[in-house]
Amino acid sequence: MIGRGGLVSIFLASLLIGCTPSEPTQASGTLERERISLLATEGEIIVARPIAEGSLVKQGQVLLQLDNKNQQARVAKAKAELMQVKANLTKILNGERAEDIDAAKANLANSKAKLTDAQKHYRRISELVAKKLVSVAERDNALAERDAAQASYDSSYQIWQRMTKGSRVEDIDAAQAQFAAAKAQLVLERHKLGELTIKATRNGILDSLPYQLGERVPQHAVVAIVQANSRPYARVYIPEPYKHKVHVGALLPVHVDGVASVMEGKVRWSSVEPAFTPYRNMTEDDRSRLVYLTEIDLPESADSLPSGIPLQVDLEAK
Numbered sequence: 001m002i003g004r005g006g007l008v009s010i011f012l013a014s015l016l017i018g019c020t021p022s023e024p025t026q027a028s029g030t031l032e033r034e035r036i037s038l039l040a041t042e043g044e045i046i047v048a049r050p051i052a053e054g055s056l057v058k059q060g061q062v063l064l065q066l067d068n069k070n071q072q073a074r075v076a077k078a079k080a081e082l083m084q085v086k087a088n089l090t091k092i093l094n095g096e097r098a099e100d101i102d103a104a105k106a107n108l109a110n111s112k113a114k115l116t117d118a119q120k121h122y123r124r125i126s127e128l129v130a131k132k133l134v135s136v137a138e139r140d141n142a143l144a145e146r147d148a149a150q151a152s153y154d155s156s157y158q159i160w161q162r163m164t165k166g167s168r169v170e171d172i173d174a175a176q177a178q179f180a181a182a183k184a185q186l187v188l189e190r191h192k193l194g195e196l197t198i199k200a201t202r203n204g205i206l207d208s209l210p211y212q213l214g215e216r217v218p219q220h221a222v223v224a225i226v227q228a229n230s231r232p233y234a235r236v237y238i239p240e241p242y243k244h245k246v247h248v249g250a251l252l253p254v255h256v257d258g259v260a261s262v263m264e265g266k267v268r269w270s271s272v273e274p275a276f277t278p279y280r281n282m283t284e285d286d287r288s289r290l291v292y293l294t295e296i297d298l299p300e301s302a303d304s305l306p307s308g309i310p311l312q313v314d315l316e317a318k
Contacts, residue, residue, distance in 0.1 A: 026312040027291075029236030031256060031298070033307050034228040036202055040066060041195045043219040046211055053209050056229075057200040063224045064198035064209070066217070071193045078189045082182040089175040104160040111153040118142075118149035204229040232302050234265055234311055237275060237291035242315045246270055246294055253314040254298060256305065265296035265313065 048065035051057060125142040128134040200206075208225040211217050234254050238246045246252070246267055254265040274290040296313065 025316045026255075026314055027236040027238050027242075027294070028310065028312050029234055031232050031302065031305055031307055031309040031311055032235045033204075033232050034230055035207065036204070036226045036228060037222045038063070038198050038201070038224040038226070040198070040217045040219060040221050040223045041192065042066065042071070043216060044068070044070070044196060045216045046213050046223075049209060049213045051206055051209075053206055055206050056204075057206050057226060058203050059200055061200045062197055063200055063206060063226075066196040066198070066223075068193055068196040071189070071196055075186070075189045075193055078182070078186040082179075082186050085175070085178045085182045089179045092172055092175045101160075101163045104156070104163050108153070108156040108160045111149070111156040115146075115149040115153045118146040122146045198224055200224075200226055202226060202228050202230075227307060231300070232298055232305060232307060233268070234296040234298060234313060236294055236296065236311070236313050238270065238294045238315070240274070240288055240290035240292070243270075243292055245315065246292075252296060254296065254311055255314070256302070256311045257309055259305070261301075263299055263302060265298050268295050268297045270294040 044066040046064055047067050048062075050065075051061065051063050057063065122139075122142040122145070125134060125139045129136055129139045205227045206224065207227040209223070210225075211221070211223055217223055248267055248269065250267045252265050252267065254263040256263065271293045274292055276290075278287075278290060
């Protein structure tokens with residue numbers, strides 16, 4: 001027979017068993033939509049903010065305008081550089097003007113005449129030196145004059161040759177490469193100018209404008225957040241004991257607060273890493289406390305629901 005003390009012990013043990021916490025059979029989360037963060041490519045001042053937060057926006061609609069004076073100057077500089085290299089390329093391809101060729105030819109003829117006269121003069125002086133009628137110094141001066149005339153003629157001849165034969169292939173290739181680089185730079189600067197006008201990249205709701213009119217925003221800062229006008233999904237944290245059941249494609253019942261009917265959701269993604277970094281040598285009880293972020297697509301009936309509503313997902317059939 002069991003005494004009174006034994007009965008009390010059994011009763012207390014049954015109470016402890018009844019109070020042992022059971023594993024959760026639901027995962028909690030919220031209804032979410034895709035959020036698009038738009039960044040500032042330059043650290044500039046906001047000069048226009050035409051759309052209020054919470055407004056419906058369409059793709060391509062202007063949300064913010066950053067000061068673009070500096071970038072407009074860069075575009076003007078790139079355009080001027082393009083015109084300069086284009087003119088140089090045209091000059092190389094077309095060759096020298098007929099007037100310049102004629103001038104080079106006349107200069108060559110003049111240099112040749114001077115060279116001929118200097119050569120004759122040198123020969124005469126050399127003959128007189130042989131007859132001892134003039135000094136050797138005069139012959140040396142005549143020789144120097146002849147050599148100078150020869151150098152002038154050679155220079156004129158090279159100029160005339162360059163003008164009549166046209167540019168080398170290497171020079172043409174270099175000029176074409178400079179033109180292509182300047183053209184690409186202008187395209188880039190114009191693209192940067194366009195990026196200072198912050199536009200919606202998708203239809204949706206303008207969720208947030210973190211900076212005010214007149215503020216200078218840091219480069220690469222998030223200046224606008226658009227909540228995409230797309231089908232919402234459930235964002236929940238799955239407990240570790242149910243991780244093996246929740247795989248991509250699995251169908252789970254979803255209970256949205258304020259909605260009477262139960263929705264059937266389809267798992268589209270589940271993180272392979274827990275929501276926090278686990279420490280080493282975790283016990284089985286410790287591992288059971290891990291949770292994994294999971295996204296579940298909702299049916300068409302959820303399209304009209306606002307984001308942020310709490311919801312629960314059944315992890316076991318009832």
